Amino acid sequence: MKFLKLAFTAAILLFSAQAMATGFYFEPAVFYESGAGKVDVDDSDATTKGMGLDLKLGMHFVEHMLFVGLDGSYSKPKFKHDNTGYEADATSSTYGAIIGVQTPLVGLRFWAGYVFGGTLDPEESGLFDVKFDEAKGPKVGLGIKIFFIAVNFEYMDLKYSKGTGNWGSIPSLDDFGNKVSMISVSVPFMF
Template identity: 50%
Template sequence: MRNLSILLLVFGFFVSTHAYAGFYIEPGITYEKGDNELEWPTPLGDSTGNTKGLGANLKLGFHYESAFFVGLDGAYSQPKFENSASDYDADAKSTLYGMILGGQMPHIGLRIWGGYIFGGELDPDESGGLDVKFTGAKGPKVGLGFKIFMVSLNVEYMDLEYDDTNIEKAGPLSGEIDNKLKNKLGVVSISLPLTL
């Protein structure tokens, strides 16, 4: 009986606040720059590199009283992937998806959020006979935005680690890659937060 009372109380709360809550969608255009590191097998060894390029982002979620929001977050980009191992230099495709939770001050326009990337991949094209694909992206993300009229200017930071490295073409490599690619990624974006 006590659990039923609590359930009715929670249900009543959400019904009474329904007018103050709603769905939102936020498409955006992004530019990313990342610094990565990976230990390759013999003969390449330790390496560092970077990614940079344009992409798109989509947040889809639920807001409460235009002050708090929670949502799903997905991104697609086509960065240039460069790595010191065998002078790897190739175009790449990147996808990331995760979840965010944040708050905003509607009258001031300041927005802040944090979240976690649950999955994604980075797939550079072949370079110098070597072709790899990084999958299983995971890591935290934080963001800061400022909304001016209908547009939000944003900065995000992600500390990503890719669980698996798949060698699609071995080139000069003589073994498997057991280590994880680490990519510290900064993203600037222009987005359009829309309340439905």
């Protein structure tokens, strides 16, 4: 029910915004991520590091200065857990929404948003095979656009509320937190 209310509200906002929009916004990006995580159940540390792709789609307003849209990312980081030595290649994805500003000052840009869902799925390694689902959390970004290329820094504070798999003697993997920093190069198109 909560999801339906959120989807309905988002649809109304997007249709209202479309009436005032001046164009379409599309921004593909390549990024490098570095995450520092915490497994709450045993207070242990984990890291994620690797390359990925990001895509932002939406509308822009007020002479290309304001943009609002959907944001999705896909990456292939290396997952490492300190206490157990679990190390494996992983697949990660997130989706959410953003709102941002492109200033006329030297191409300075900034945005804020929220991740509504996502997954971190490390491959099996030894006795361990886990998957973290239902990621949620804030996402912020800062960048500079030079001609048609932008260099950006983004930060996500994710909390995965559902964990499944084999983690030795640990009974639950729920509530894995991962603070992810991302450096990206993107090409923002505003039509």
